[in-house]
Amino acid sequence: MQLPAFPAPLARLVTRLPTWPTSWAFAAACNLAAWPTLKDLDWEVVRGRRFRVVVKDMGLGLFFSVTPKGFRAERNGLADVTFTATAQDFARLALRLEDPDTLFFNRRLLIEGDTDLGLMVKNMLDAVELETLTGNMPGPMGQALNRLRRLALAQQPV
Amino acid sequence: MKPLLELICPAGSLPALKAAVDHGADGVYLGLKDNTNARNFSGLNFDARTLAEGIRYAHAKGAKVLMALNTYPQPATLARWHAAVDTAATSGVDAIILADPGLMAYARKTHPNLRLHLSVQGSATSYEAVNFYRERFGIQRAVLPRVLSLAQVENVVQHTDVEIELFGFGGLCVMVEGRCLLSSYACGDSPNTFGACSPGHAVRWEQTPKGMETRLNGVLIDRYADNEKAGYPTLCKGRFEVQGETYYALEEPTSLNSMELLPEMARLGIAAIKIEGRQRSPAYAAQVTKVWRAAIDAVKRSAETFKPNPAWMAELNKVSEGSMHTLGAYYRPWK
Numbered sequence A: 001m002q003l004p005a006f007p008a009p010l011a012r013l014v015t016r017l018p019t020w021p022t023s024w025a026f027a028a029a030c031n032l033a034a035w036p037t038l039k040d041l042d043w044e045v046v047r048g049r050r051f052r053v054v055v056k057d058m059g060l061g062l063f064f065s066v067t068p069k070g071f072r073a074e075r076n077g078l079a080d081v082t083f084t085a086t087a088q089d090f091a092r093l094a095l096r097l098e099d100p101d102t103l104f105f106n107r108r109l110l111i112e113g114d115t116d117l118g119l120m121v122k123n124m125l126d127a128v129e130l131e132t133l134t135g136n137m138p139g140p141m142g143q144a145l146n147r148l149r150r151l152a153l154a155q156q157p158v
Numbered sequence B: 001m002k003p004l005l006e007l008i009c010p011a012g013s014l015p016a017l018k019a020a021v022d023h024g025a026d027g028v029y030l031g032l033k034d035n036t037n038a039r040n041f042s043g044l045n046f047d048a049r050t051l052a053e054g055i056r057y058a059h060a061k062g063a064k065v066l067m068a069l070n071t072y073p074q075p076a077t078l079a080r081w082h083a084a085v086d087t088a089a090t091s092g093v094d095a096i097i098l099a100d101p102g103l104m105a106y107a108r109k110t111h112p113n114l115r116l117h118l119s120v121q122g123s124a125t126s127y128e129a130v131n132f133y134r135e136r137f138g139i140q141r142a143v144l145p146r147v148l149s150l151a152q153v154e155n156v157v158q159h160t161d162v163e164i165e166l167f168g169f170g171g172l173c174v175m176v177e178g179r180c181l182l183s184s185y186a187c188g189d190s191p192n193t194f195g196a197c198s199p200g201h202a203v204r205w206e207q208t209p210k211g212m213e214t215r216l217n218g219v220l221i222d223r224y225a226d227n228e229k230a231g232y233p234t235l236c237k238g239r240f241e242v243q244g245e246t247y248y249a250l251e252e253p254t255s256l257n258s259m260e261l262l263p264e265m266a267r268l269g270i271a272a273i274k275i276e277g278r279q280r281s282p283a284y285a286a287q288v289t290k291v292w293r294a295a296i297d298a299v300k301r302s303a304e305t306f307k308p309n310p311a312w313m314a315e316l317n318k319v320s321e322g323s324m325h326t327l328g329a330y331y332r333p334w335k
């Protein structure tokens, strides 16, 4: 299913936002939604490493690290690894509708910097069971994501 | 009775294993989190807990679990490979997939009831080689390298009792399987020893004004224009300058897709079809397993009328390296 593309006027607005508050909001959202599950992973291996996520159609750059207490927004400095894709593709990856290698072959996902770090995080996240993740989300968020995913799967041609 | 066209799917993680089993795999293959298998990538593969859970899940749904221990032990760390064989035996996997004869001897002696498969990395291309492994180590299945034509496969099948497994789909590797040193040449690590071709620590991608550049330990192996499909960062799939021309000098990024040969494979009595891709995500395991389950079921219903459904092929092309596929060596008139 084509998840809705990011509306252009909204994208223009977001582009004007400075990086720090959006990174902060992103980290806070991740801590709320995903940390209850992700806290069980072995984050020791990425301690002190900095990640940048560039949502290219929104002109948005998120800059953060992962600490034993959760996601933390970073202000400045260089990222160790940068992931670049559109909002739609990031959403499809998060919902496990798309395989990252597939997106890479199709030039829809770019990983720059420390490739091994990028691979490790990708593989760590892949090893998390989606039901556990959505089951641990607060309120109706998890159910809504599961429903969205089922809808998208139902629209696949095969 | 020998099995026919079992569908064997890759599992790099527990969710991928479950996705493959849920979508109809007859068996999954997996590896431990170290260089005892040829997909030794950071964060991938199974530890004691996920292995136990994976085996429980697969067996509860009637699927087999095969463990790949298909690298070549290094003298200083041989104990790690032996321990991995012991882990496989005690955890209750249905078979282990080995390439190294020394390890086969160890498995045979220590765990006589453990079923042994010969890995593609063992590079056995003739029935003499396959039968040798049968006589010496009692292997019960051999995965044939992707360098044989179907006529050559038929010749092997006709002269052995060993079950034959063929690759059906996935990234291609011209490594004269199990003997490629290209990756070592650039970064000192190769599949047989380190357990990965082009390990992540040696790979760098960078978007430059000229295009996206792929480097392996600093060696530029390809540069993609914005509209070009990309392949894995392996030396064999790089574009190189040869006598003033830059092109794919070894092979193009492409995936093997042998689906249209399924009726022929059924006729030959091929025991199992293997899907490549333990390095890939649960989404891939689900997509590819679903399509191949449908195809194998269709062939078993009626091999004569079987035609790959265009929607299946489109789905497979979508997840393919270079977004295209080939029949590889299976279909060629010359030997």
Ligand code: SF4
Binding pocket: B172, B173, B174, B175, B176, B180, B181, B182, B183, B191, B197, B198, B234, B235, B236, B237
């Ligand atoms: S360089 Fe290519 S042919 Fe050699 S092992 Fe790597 S993927 Fe296979």
